[in-house]
Amino acid sequence: MLRGITVVDGSVLCGLLAESADDIILKLDERGFISYASPAIDQLGLRLSELLVPPHLSDLALQSHGDALRTYFGDALAGMAPRDRIEFPAIGSERSGMADRWYSLSLRAAPEENGDRGGALGVMRSIGAGAGIERDMRAVSTIDPLTGLSNRSAFVAMLSRALAFGESGSVVVFSIDRFRAVKMRYGQARADEVLWAFAQFLRSMLGEMPSLTRLEGERFAAILPGAEPPSAMAAAQETVRTFAELSTGRGRDDLALSASAGIAAMTEEVDSVLSRAELALKVASSAGGRRVELADKLPSCLRYRRSA
Structure with a gap:
């Protein structure tokens, strides 16, 4: 006392x-x-x-x-x-x-x-x-201004917290196929429209989850709590398939879009989980796009390489 x-x-x-x-x-x-x-x-x-x-x-x-x-x-x-x-x-x-x-x-x-x-x-x-300016500044530091989703810093913090608590699940990373070509042909303003629309599409498919994130450029990610890789695979495949069906030949200028995804189980450390998911994404994109790959199913010569 x-x-x-x-x-x-x-x-x-x-x-x-x-x-x-x-x-x-x-x-x-x-x-x-x-x-x-x-x-x-x-x-x-x-x-x-x-x-x-x-x-x-x-x-x-x-x-x-x-x-x-x-x-x-x-x-x-x-x-x-x-x-x-x-x-x-x-x-x-x-x-x-x-x-x-x-x-x-x-x-x-x-x-x-x-x-x-x-x-x-x-x-x-x-x-x-929080309240007032302090709350607003915290929000700005964790939100991507173009899409309104969480940014990479916020995602890393959420994934780190989940791993520290021993949560199970999967991380899925999406990207728009051949997005650089879209940007070069249609310009930055149109490219930004595509990114914003893809973010809203992911919201509609995956739900309003705090972990839905724009990592950078055309890459997006989400934490799927409790979802083992096979379940995450099914959700990602449905998302990729639906996006291609909705966007093919229906936009102005007949802009046809598709997406790919990479998935990694939530094990080990943050860098390892993200690296494995992004490596799986690279394999999916390099194989022609409109694909989903599991990090654990990659050939052994690729599985342990770090994503650049």
């Missing part, structure tokens, strides 16, 4: 903070179920008083991050957490119109007075929404 502050004073101060702050104060039992939450949890659309069974800590995160939260809780309870906080997107934010709003959670073990193992106390702080 701080000098001059009694236990009773500390309890009063904790109550005042819980009632006035946007931070969410949590008390968890030894199994990780929420026994108390400050009123700020209402911003997630959760009203504990209306629930018959208290939610588990992992219920506060999107499904893809539930296991990471459970692991962090167990480590914090044992005093062995490798980091002092964990970041995750809160599932409750979807109900309040703020999908994929990220929170930072810090937990500390709270043993019983007799020394027996107890639960934990924690503080959740929103880190996914």
Whole structure:
């Protein structure tokens, strides 16, 4: 306890903070179920008083991050957490119109007075929404201005976070076939129109996912959580096929477009995953385009080469 502050004073101060702050104060039992939450949890659309069974800590995160939260809780309870906080997107934010709003959670073990193992106390702080100029500047630094998708820096951060949490899935990288020829023939303005249209097409095929990214030039990427390479292959093939069918001979000047894709499983490090996916993309494009290649299915002489 701080000098001059009694236990009773500390309890009063904790109550005042819980009632006035946007931070969410949590008390968890030894199994990780929420026994108390400050009123700020209402911003997630959760009203504990209306629930018959208290939610588990992992219920506060999107499904893809539930296991990471459970692991962090167990480590914090044992005093062995490798980091002092964990970041995750809160599932409750979807109900309040703020999908994929990220929170930072810090937990500390709270043993019983007799020394027996107890639960934990924690503080959740929103880190996914800012205000005013600061928020706008953060958005500019992570968004591609032409397409409105995430940029490469944001994608690398999302992939790094997913790999750090041990998430499974695949990374797919798309490109527009022979895009340089399109740019040389029709000019930069028309090329930009094509890039913007392709970005909107990917949105319609893959959905509004935060990881949908314009890496650079005509290359786009997305993280498909939980999708093993065969499933990602099917989704990418449908996307490539549909794009060719929609664009062939239907644009002005009879501009016929097609796309290719490369896929890599989410293993190892960020650079390795991206390099393997981009190498698979190069093979698909070099084979005539309108193709999808799996990094793990490439010939062994190519599989371990780094993409330039």
